[in-house]
Amino acid sequence: MTKLIALAYRLRICLAAVAFLLALGLIGLGGYRYLSWTSPLANGNYGHAAESQVGDQAVALYDRGLSEYRQALATDDADAAQTLWQNAQADLSAAYNQLIAEGNGSVPESSRKLAADLQFQLGNMLVITGLAQQSVELIQAGVQSYEECLRLDPGNLAARYNIELLEQSNEVNKQNNPGGPGKPGDQPGQPGKQPGTGAGHNHGDGT
Structure with a gap:
């Protein structure tokens, strides 16, 4: 029983780490989208925005x-x-x-x-x-x-x-x-x- 509890605890830690990494990835993608597409488009830099791979x-x-x-x-x-x-x-x-x-x-x-x-x-x-x-x-x-x-x-x-x-x-x-x-x-x-x-x-x- 003790081993099962320890295994479940490690599994929760792993899942939490994966969720954290995914959240970081989404934040990074959002920031990249803003810098490469949203901001250039708003400022009239249409050429830069047109070359963005995420906008x-x-x-x-x-x-x-x-x-x-x-x-x-x-x-x-x-x-x-x-x-x-x-x-x-x-x-x-x-x-x-x-x-x-x-x-x-x-x-x-x-x-x-x-x-x-x-x-x-x-x-x-x-x-x-x-x-x-x-x-x-x-x-x-x-x-x-x-x-x-x-x-x-x-x-x-x-x-x-x-x-x-x-x-x-x-x-x-x-x-x-x-x-x-x-x-x-x-x-x-x-x-x-x-x-x-x-x-x-x-x-x-x-x-």
């Missing part, structure tokens, strides 16, 4: 792409704008592909809003580029992104508005025509905004 990479890529998109719209340097534009499109596409991979071929239900936002921003970039280059193919590709946005989020008023605007201005169906009519004031929705709301994409720390 939500799609969210970090989305934020970095959106930041590059806004910088491209704001700069007067054509070469810099082109580079930022390409980087933004690559990051947003990578973020969407990350969501597809996480869902084993389809967007997870919990990520549909983020995926819709990604498609909306991709649509904006394609349409703005298509209007600037008078490329009907790019404009149509942008409309397809808006339609995918609506499939994921039927309540996205900005995507619906932009499709209607393009259809009314006949930009979707007309052939490329360098001398064709344009509407300088009719631009797709700005990044992260919906008509009448000013709402953008909100996220937490990826949980």
